Amino acid sequence: EIVLTQSPGTLSLSPGERATLSCRASQSVSSSYLAWYQQKPGQAPRLLIYGASSRATGIPDRFSGSGSRTDFTLTISRLEPEDFAVYYCQQYGSSVFTFGPGTKVDIK
Amino acid sequence: QVQLQESGPGLVKPSETLSLTCAVSGYSISSGHYWGWIRQPPGKGLEWIGSIYHSGITYHNPSLKSRVTISRDTPKNQFSLKLSSVTAADTAVYYCARQGRAGRDPFDIWGQGTMVTVSS
Numbered sequence: 001e002i003v004l005t006q007s008p009g010t011l012s013l014s015p016g017e018r019a020t021l022s023c024r025a026s027q028s029v030s031s032s033y034l035a036w037y038q039q040k041p042g043q044a045p046r047l048l049i050y051g052a053s054s055r056a057t058g059i060p061d062r063f064s065g066s067g068s069r070t071d072f073t074l075t076i077s078r079l080e081p082e083d084f085a086v087y088y089c090q091q092y093g094s095s096v097f098t099f100g101p102g103t104k105v106d107i108k
Numbered sequence: 109q110v111q112l113q114e115s116g117p118g119l120v121k122p123s124e125t126l127s128l129t130c131a132v133s134g135y136s137i138s139s140g141h142y143w144g145w146i147r148q149p150p151g152k153g154l155e156w157i158g159s160i161y162h163s164g165i166t167y168h169n170p171s172l173k174s175r176v177t178i179s180r181d182t183p184k185n186q187f188s189l190k191l192s193s194v195t196a197a198d199t200a201v202y203y204c205a206r207q208g209r210a211g212r213d214p215f216d217i218w219g220q221g222t223m224v225t226v227s228s
Contacts, residue, residue, distance in 0.1 A: 092213060
């Protein structure tokens with residue numbers, strides 16, 4: 001099973017600032033089968049990025065993903081008020097899908 | 109648009125079987141795609157439970173051993189989850205979600221989730 005580690009656990013930033021979230025895998029994620037989700041309190045997760053760097057339908061271009069093999073990054077170029085949430089990475093390249101523990105982005 | 113809606117008992121007794129259904133609207137599950145179940149214990153992260161293809165092929169998280177059964181009802185356009193021998197550790201919000209047409213796809217559409225508590 002591929003274990004995903006996310007850092008930092010919490011990121012405290014102000015609106016307009018840049019957010020950089022990290023996701024590291026215990027082994028290489030095949031074909032960059034890595035996704036990022038956003039979850040707000042009381043809501044289901046929402047797919048933001050798939051294939052490590054492709055934005056899902058309707059996702060603003062301030063969200064971008066990068067990385068390969070074991071190191072992946074989600075960047076939010078300028079935080080909007082609605083971006084404060086928890087972000088999860090997920091790998092779907094192995095037969096057992098796994099999620100990271102999440103990074104909470106809160107308002108400084 | 110495609111919508112998913114979970115339903116089932118909100119309270120299950122320890123050692124019994126948790127049963128949930130996911131009704132899909134706006135898309136026929138027999139047309140393709142994989143369909144999955146994910147859960148989230150209160151205040152914790154996400155755990156993939158298992159998925160089913162429109163053909164009926166299933167695969168699940170081995171951490172749940174043989175307690176998981178996922179099935180689909182094509183005429184009713186829904187799929188279901190059964191989790192046997194539940195304990196308090198199975199208390200969680202359970203989500204159903206759609207994957208892409210290949211087994212190696214993320215979850216692009218989610219239901220709102222349903223809270224299930226395991227308690228006597």
